[in-house]
Amino acid sequence: MKGVFNKKIIVAAVAMAAAFSVNAQEKVLNLYSSRHYQTDEQLYSNFTKQTGIKINRIEAEDNPLLERLRNEGKNSPADVILMVDAARLWRAQIEGLFQPVKSKVLESRIPANLRGKDDGQGAEWFGFSTRGRIIVYNKANVKPEDVATYESLADPKNKGKVCTRSGSHPYMLSMTGSMIERNGDAATEKWAQGMVSNFARPPRGGDTDQIKGVGSGECGVAVANTYYYARLLRSTKPEDKELMSKVAFVWPNQATSGTHLNISGAGVAKNAPNREAAVKFLEYLASDEAQGYFANGNNEWPVVKSAVAANPTLEAMGKFKPENVSIATIGKNQIAAQKILDRVGYK
The missing domain is CATH 3.40.190.10 (Periplasmic binding protein-like II)
Structure with missing residues (x-):
């Protein structure tokens, strides 16, 4: 009986450890970013406050970042790839570094002309600021x-x-x-x-x-x-x-x-170990609050129509036809x- 009891304890402990591992994994997001603006700190910290998901960041220029992703291959820990400019996003796309994302939030808030390739399974990347x-x-x-x-x-x-x-x-x-x-x-x-x-x-x-x-x-x-x-x-x-x-x-x-227009955009990495957290992060970037950070922190225009760019300098520059x-x-x-x-x- 004692052996059976110990066996049950061991099984329960293993199950608990596995559950803890899953929960811990869900609370982490590995972000590979070629953005290097100090003003983004508030953007990231607010996401963690809202969701409890900790962001681990790798920041580098686009070429070293893409090279790192190529070298890591299927073993890459990257969950989200965040890049600046359409040319860079397209390079990551044709190299197969993204996976499609089907999200009602993103599809309703991000204009179609600011999304990457979509073969019916969802877009491979989304633009979040212009x-x-x-x-x-x-x-x-x-x-x-x-x-x-x-x-x-x-x-x-x-x-x-x-x-x-x-x-x-x-x-x-x-x-x-x-x-x-x-x-x-x-x-x-x-x-x-x-x-x-x-x-x-x-x-x-x-x-x-x-x-x-x-x-x-x-x-x-x-x-x-x-x-x-x-x-x-x-x-x-x-x-x-x-x-x-x-x-x-x-x-x-x-x-x-x-x-x-030039953009900053992001997509879920092809082999993202924390896919659910990655999609949550993309949806967060499309929120009115996050869109406001892009405008006020780095003088970029929000892509979401409902977002308010309360930036007097941007407002003073006037409206324009894109x-x-x-x-x-x-x-x-x-x-x-x-x-x-x-x-x-x-x-």
């Missing part, structure tokens, strides 16, 4: 009507004035991919040739560097994401205030296709975009 790709110009020597569209930057009247990031940067690849979708390959290549002819300097640096180049007069005009511009507008540093007094911006292509091109299609066009930019010498 940034507009604006044209910044020097108020002293450039007229806004001369730089009202992306296409106008390739016009001979802007020769020696244009500054941008590298042609191989995902932001440029996505913008070029959008132009391919709207204007076709031939017109896009002609535009790219015009851009190269109009460079004030070889492409280099980030978006903040482009804005500073415009302010210093080295560049007459540049392309930048709105959140970089808004960040400088909100700065209390005297040098930033002086810089922003010298520049202004236009919402490009308002009479035609609309302003190109382009209505599928983000997934823009990502798919990045290979053609890179070939075009390489052919014209867009370094």
